[in-house]
Amino acid sequence: MSDKFDVIVIGAGPGGYVAAIRAAQLGLKTACVEKWVDDKGAAVLGGTCLNVGCIPSKALLESTHKFHDAKAHANVHGIQVGDVTMDVPQMVARKNQIVKNLTSGITGLFKANGVTLLQGMGKLLPGKQVEVTAADGSVSVHEAENVILASGSVPVEIPPAPLTEGLILDNAGALDIEETPKRLGVIGAGVIGLEMGSVWARLGTEVTVLEAMDDFLAAADKDVAKEAAKLFKKQNLDIRLGARVTGTEILDGKEVLVRYTDSEGDKEIVVDKLIVAVGRRPQTQGLLSADSGVKLDERGFIFVDEHCRTDAPGVYAIGDSVRGPMLAHKASEEGIMVADIIAGQHGHMNYDVIPNIIYTHPELAWVGKTEQQLKADGVKYKAGKFPFAATGRAMAANDTDGFVKVLACEETDRILGIHMVGGVASELIGQAVIAMEFCSSTEDLQMTIFAHPTVSEALHEAALAADGRAIHMANRKKR
Known part of the structure; x- marks a missing residue:
């Protein structure tokens, strides 16, 4: 048995690290277990988000957005650029370098804060003991006062579309395509599907997205989903709803035949690459010994209370392996909350104000309740909406698509939800989260001074519009 730790964290993703x-930082003797290694045997920190998720996908999205902007919109500004081309291998290399820089940064942060890295596969045993199986098969057991399970999630695979190297890809494989495909198929119109579809559509690929659900972006506010569907259609994303994939076939080792069925019957398409993006599931297989005391539900999620405590004393679980949205920032804040609680502090996590973002262009972002949720709950509400097309800064940026929508309780004026479609919605949503974290009313936003000219004025005007007070557009007459 090795030295005892105050805390052992299993998993070095955005929740674990x-x-x-x-x-x-709180003075606890801490170790973090991570099984992921590179081809040289060095630890790979940052989890899915940093290595094959959030960060690399944003790098590709940023590169292709700049390319598309230069190709399609530079002339609006009077910039003559001639023939614009994309070096896809260089784009991918840049993405890889960004990931490398950030992963090495986490290694540096562990050293600076005195976190012990234990390389290998972590498994929780009874009595808050953690078994670590290294890459060479050697096994060590470590003891802790507290254990935090942060094992993350893995992509869901579906029988009709088994992964095939170079042709049928999951989210990780989709990030390493080094040649622009002529035709791309995407199964799933969620975050990953829309973002990866957008990357290649900007480079001229014919993108077909097959979504089994009949409703597009069912979790988003209906106005956001409707606006997004309209804009994606203009961007040549062919999104087919109610399309359930029934099978795939590799043709001549270089194409994929995709069979699917919709309301009109059986259909098929042929693509050069197929991305499977139908969601993720908790990565809890092999994480727990049978007598660890931690319970899972029928889908493999770890049971926890509101403070992320499991059924085993002194054992916590955070991130994608527990209830709630599978979002990196949710995992990180749960990790901080749990660390604070272990150290005897209060710990804070407000699950009602977790922002959701899809990094297409324009971006989609929201926090709090949607209009359809308020209607279903019988809440009397008021809504204010303001288009970016009416803001001077958005006009100057040639980025006027979308709007900001504010939903508030009609009786108390407390803000219940804020929803956006816009060029910088991912940054603007932070203002909305702050407002809701402090239980703001629309009056609070109405009385706040927003700088001019900025796109954030759309949030100000949407709050004003909730009471028919918008200045820079005609207000709807109240019935």
């Missing part, structure tokens, strides 16, 4: 750093 943040929890480990915070615990160490």
Whole structure:
């Protein structure tokens, strides 16, 4: 048995590494277990988000957005650029370098904060013991006062579309395509599907997205979903709803035949690459010994309470392996909350104000309740909406698509939800989260001074519009 730790974290993704750093900051002797290694055997920190998720996908989205902007919109500004081309291998190399820089940064943060890295596969045993199986097969057992499970999630695979190297890809494989495909198929019109579809559509690929659900972006506010569908159609994303994939076939080792069925019957398409993006599932297989005391539900999620405590004393679980949205920032904040609680502090996590973002262009972002949720709950509400097309800064940026929508309680004026479609919605949503975290009313936003000219004025005007007070557009007459 090795030295005893105050905290052992299993998993070094955005939940685990943040929890480990915070615990160490609080003076707790902390270790973090991570099984992921590179081709040289060095630890790979940052989890799915940093290595094959959030960060690399944003790098590709940023590159292709700049390319498309230069190709399609530079002339609006009077910029003559001639023939614009994309070096796809260089784009991918840049993405890889960004990932490398950030992963090495986490290694540096572990050293700076005194976090012990244990390389290998972590498994929780009874009595808060953690078994670590290294890459060479050697096994060590470590003891802790507290254990935080942060094992993350993995892509859901579907029998009709088994992964095939170079042709049928998951989210990781989709990030390493080094040649622009002529035709791309995407199964799933969620975050990953829309973002990866957008990357290649900007480079001229014919993109077909097959979504089994009949409703597009069912979790989003209906106005956001409707606006997004309209804009994606203009961007040549062919999104087919109610399309359930029934089978795939590799043709001559270089194409994929995709069979699917919709309301009109059986259909098929042929693509050069197929991305499977139908969601993710908790990565809890092999994480727990049978007598660990931690319970899973029928889908493999770990049971936890509102403070992320499991059924085993002193054992917590955070991130994608527990209830709630599978979002990196949710995992990180849960990690901080748990570390604070272990150290005897209060710990804070407000699940009602977790922002959701889809990094297409324009971006989609929201926090709080949607209009359809308020209607279903019988809540009397008021809504204010303001288009970016009416803001001077958006006009100057040639980025006027979308709007901001504010929903508030009609009786108390408290803000219940804010929803956006816009060029910088991912940054603007932070203002909305702050407002809701402090239980703001629309009056609070109405009385706040927003700088001019900025796109954030759309949030100000949407709050004013909730009471028919918008200045820079005609207000709807109240019935």
